[in-house]
Amino acid sequence: MLIASAGNVLVWIVWIVAAFACLGSGIAVVSFSNPFYSALALIGNLGSLAVLYLLLNAEFVAAAQVLVYAGAVMVMFLFVIAYIGPRTESPWMGGPSWQAAGAVLAAGALLVEIVVVIGLKASGHLAHSEHVDRTFGTPAYIGRLFLTDHLLAFEITSIVLLVAAIGGVILGAHSRRSPEEVPSL
């Protein structure tokens, strides 16, 4: 019992650190004026989210989060930011405008809406979480689900990635062609 409560306290401490890192870096992404710093803050956000996923027994998703997001996607972001040059823009430029006030109002309304809907619809069974097997969330478990119950999702995901890759190539290649290279009729 003592060991169980010590583990509980440890998980609480890790959760508090990860959750505050997550929220702080999220606010930092939105408020930095330089997109380079915003991208770096987003890497911290993704890393602390991976810790939260680990606490929720989602080991494979946490590993994929670090590899795919913090690795591949953010490197692409940093390359593009370095390519087009850092352009600073202050989020609160020119005092309070009606646009900024509307944005803050809309985001606050979204937050209230999320809290109210989850509180009304899901609060009944949130206090008690199911006990899960030790294999829950492991790569073998995810792989078996992907190839049995969720095969259609797996195949559709591959098509989405293929379409996005072709779209990226077309968007990147089209604008490189300068007008003089186009054969005249």
Place this chain on the structure above:
Amino acid sequence: MTALLGPEISWYLAVSGFLFATGALGVLLRRNPLIVLLSLEIMLNGGNLALIGFSRNLGDGGGQIFALAVMAVAASEVVVGLGLVVALNRKRVTLDVDRLNTLRG
């Protein structure tokens, strides 16, 4: 069989809701399309955290599968979005979402 240690799922859902609202604020407030894309990633990750939290709460792996699919869609969206930003930059268009109104009818 292991029980959930630490905070209840509702705490995770609170973090997820705050993340989603923060991302929405960034999308609505910022004018640089790169930061709009970064804020969109925060919104998607808020949704992912809620999916994984409910997956753990119900002991059902379907939520984790959904989160992985969302991750793939987010990667695709970043590819297309960054391709558009690079194409706009090559055409010497100002990277400001308030001024990108050429397609307006």
